[in-house]
Amino acid sequence: MSIQAKLENGARNTDSTVVELNRIVTQAEELLKTLGEEGGAAAEAVRQRVLRTVNQAKVRLADASTRVRGAATDAARATDTYVHDNPWKAIAYGAAAGAAVALIASMLTSKD
Numbered sequence: 001m002s003i004q005a006k007l008e009n010g011a012r013n014t015d016s017t018v019v020e021l022n023r024i025v026t027q028a029e030e031l032l033k034t035l036g037e038e039g040g041a042a043a044e045a046v047r048q049r050v051l052r053t054v055n056q057a058k059v060r061l062a063d064a065s066t067r068v069r070g071a072a073t074d075a076a077r078a079t080d081t082y083v084h085d086n087p088w089k090a091i092a093y094g095a096a097a098g099a100a101v102a103l104i105a106s107m108l109t110s111k112d
Contacts, residue, residue: 017064024057 031050083090 017060017067021057021060021064024053024060028053028057 028050031046031053034046
């Protein structure tokens, strides 16, 4: 799997995790509204449900964070491998990027 595909896959997974976390938060808010309307044993049951929901959200958020860090680590490893395998290409790409930045900077400063 290419680096681009891994990053896109990670972004999709992160997006779906964020949607799921939003759903969980919405559910927790609804449960808290119910808690405000009820008292006694019912209120305690709702509190427990909210705590479970919040804990689920924390676990999912930690998993999403781990996946994002893993994708970044994979990209760094692939870049390191590429640079070691193709040092002259890496130097040429760096020089081209530097030249592009210098050209843009000179164009922006010459307009003054």
